[in-house]
Amino acid sequence: MYHTAAIVFRDGATRFIKVEPNELLMDAAQRHGVNLPVDCREGVCATCRCLREAGEVEVEYIDEEALTEEEVQAGHVLACQTRLKSSASFYFDIDSNVCSVATEIFAGTVSAVEQVSEGAAILEVTLDDAGAAMHYLPGQYARIQVPGTEEWRAYSFATGKARDGKVRFLIRLLPSGVMSDYLRDRAAVGDAIALEAPFGAFYMRQIERPLLMVAGGTGLSAFLGMLDELVEQGGCDQPIRLCYGVNQEQDLSELGRLAAFADTLSDFAFEPIVMNASEAWQGKRGVVCELFDRDFLAQPFDAYLCGPPPMIEASRHWLEKREVGDYRLFFEKFVSS
């Protein structure tokens, strides 16, 4: 006996799907052509998070990185870990069109690799079929196959759209890691590279309120993509503040590009902050929340957070505990992929 799940989207669209006994909500949705955002499938990344509005469910696993205790108490679940015990209804805070696009694997060629700071590199890939339409929304990510391996890793697009078949990514160089080692030691222009896209529920919504962007380390990548798209669209009539936190000043990347956005967009400002700064560092020191401007946040706003889970949790906590205006929160955690 199957149960029926109602999948309700932010734009009001609703799909009804049949969920077989023991079937995961995520799998049932995909079987019906509803491509819910998915990444780890292990209850860790929270990409597939949703709110159970009605019905009984059985949830296999929720990692503490994925949902807080309060969120679980409030009824949030992970579609990749949820089975139905009765017919049920789930709210996904994404637009329905994000789920109608299936991911596709694209063949590409490395067209540039540039180390832009001690701890990060820009990887540029040119799609082999320049006419191929790679549809993604700024903020979403691709899974890239590390050349010469069977390993795939997730990276947020640092470009608003594929232009002339080119897409870019800002990638952290860990002391050792499959992608980090490739970029540092072997990557060369001309390497064949495959990528699958689009993925993720973190994307720039229609802008109706001031934006707070919070980037931790290479979490900046997603914001480079969003800002790039805003410039392409001819600007933005809402103020945007980007708070950019890194561990050491040597990790600061793409400051020139951010300055160019500040010159082009009418009300965009950014500020970096460094946690473990050297004595020579002249800018702010500390964690990224120390950059949050209470006056700016007194008005209703949308907050986008992207980067390492501790930075996201600290920012969420800060916003929850302060008297700030009404806000909508969107985030992408860079868990190990």
Ligand SMILES: Cc1cc2nc3c(=O)[nH]c(=O)nc-3n(C[C@H](O)[C@H](O)[C@H](O)COP(=O)(O)OP(=O)(O)OC[C@H]3O[C@@H](n4cnc5c(N)ncnc54)[C@H](O)[C@@H]3O)c2cc1C
């Ligand atoms: C949705 C999503 C989007 C992402 N977007 C980006 C992006 O735009 N830019 C970017 O740089 N990264 C991004 N990441 C992280 C990225 O996918 C990889 O996990 C990271 O680049 C490490 O890959 P690697 O192959 O070099 O290391 P791996 O071979 O995966 O790992 C090597 C070792 O490092 C540890 N490790 C892995 N990731 C981290 C980390 N972030 N911090 C500390 N230790 C770690 C592992 O546990 C392992 O011990 C994203 C992750 C997700 C889930």
Ligand code: FES
């Ligand atoms: S895809 Fe469900 S938690 Fe990662």
